[in-house]
Amino acid sequence: MNTLAEQHRQAAQKRINASHALDGDAKRLVRYYREWAGSYELDLEREHYRSPFIVAELAGAVQAAYIGRERTAMTILDAGCGTGLVGIELDHLGFRVIDGLDLCETMAEMARQTGIYRHVRGDVDLNIPLSDYSSASYDMTVCCGVFTLGHVSPHALRELARVTRSNGFVVVSTERSYSEATSFENEVLRLQQAGVLTPVQYLSNGRYVGEEEAHYWAFRVHRGPGGIGDHLA
Ligand SMILES: C[S@@+](CC[C@H](N)C(=O)[O-])C[C@H]1O[C@@H](n2cnc3c(N)ncnc32)[C@H](O)[C@@H]1O
Numbered sequence: 001m002n003t004l005a006e007q008h009r010q011a012a013q014k015r016i017n018a019s020h021a022l023d024g025d026a027k028r029l030v031r032y033y034r035e036w037a038g039s040y041e042l043d044l045e046r047e048h049y050r051s052p053f054i055v056a057e058l059a060g061a062v063q064a065a066y067i068g069r070e071r072t073a074m075t076i077l078d079a080g081c082g083t084g085l086v087g088i089e090l091d092h093l094g095f096r097v098i099d100g101l102d103l104c105e106t107m108a109e110m111a112r113q114t115g116i117y118r119h120v121r122g123d124v125d126l127n128i129p130l131s132d133y134s135s136a137s138y139d140m141t142v143c144c145g146v147f148t149l150g151h152v153s154p155h156a157l158r159e160l161a162r163v164t165r166s167n168g169f170v171v172v173s174t175e176r177s178y179s180e181a182t183s184f185e186n187e188v189l190r191l192q193q194a195g196v197l198t199p200v201q202y203l204s205n206g207r208y209v210g211e212e213e214a215h216y217w218a219f220r221v222h223r224g225p226g227g228i229g230d231h232l233a
Contacts, residue, residue: 012043020149033104050207051173055144056089059171062218072096077138080146084111091116126156136165147174154187161197166223176213197221
């Protein structure tokens with residue numbers, strides 16, 4: 001028997017799958033997320049979305065293992081913050097200085113409404129250079145649920161590294177089907193060979209959403225010989 005709960009779950013799954021078919025087209029992504037914003041969190045909850053928790057825990061582990069600075073003083077950029085689910089998890093772990101950005105202003109406004117972020121900027125596209133963001137601005141950049149089919153290209157990783165300070169960290173999730181379909185791992189290798197970043201932690205095939213799995217990465221950012229300078233590379 002198809003219960004009401006099951007119907008809701010199937011509808012949520014359909015909306016999540018439909019978001020993967022937006023071809024990275026900024027206008028389509030904005031339109032889709034603007035309409036989805038009101039039921040986004042409920043849909044993701046129905047599909048047991050675990051990524052914000054895992055990304056925040058990984059950020060916490062990286063801080064504990066590698067960064068001397070107190071969590072309360074660390075500056076974090078949540079790139080593709082959506083409604084603020086990652087910010088909420090980071091806040092639970094004691095991080096206090098969190099900025100957000102998102103392509104969709106409606107999602108960004110919901111993140112603002114959580115009251116957790118220091119500042120949230122909407123209308124920011126991770127598929128093009130982050131020209132309003134100076135290099136080396138953050139101790140850590142997190143990006144959860146955004147390296148996903150139909151959303152952001154692997155090339156965005158370079159910009160996430162650029163806005164992160166030297167010896168800071170970038171923590172991201174990559175949906176498994178995205179990793180298989182794109183050249184994300186090649187991009188990591190290219191950036192590693194160019195001295196831009198080094199992977200320090202990798203959780204493969206972790207829980208993501210519904211039956212879908214994701215990989216979780218933490219990268220240390222480098223500057224200096226071979227690394228990216230304080231300007232767009
Ligand atoms: C699956 S949601 C993840 C949101 C949040 N990080 C979370 O884990 O709940 C994807 C988010 O990425 C944003 N997004 C999609 N394409 C983007 C782009 N090119 N630049 C910036 N944000 C983008 C969407 O607006 C949406 O808020």
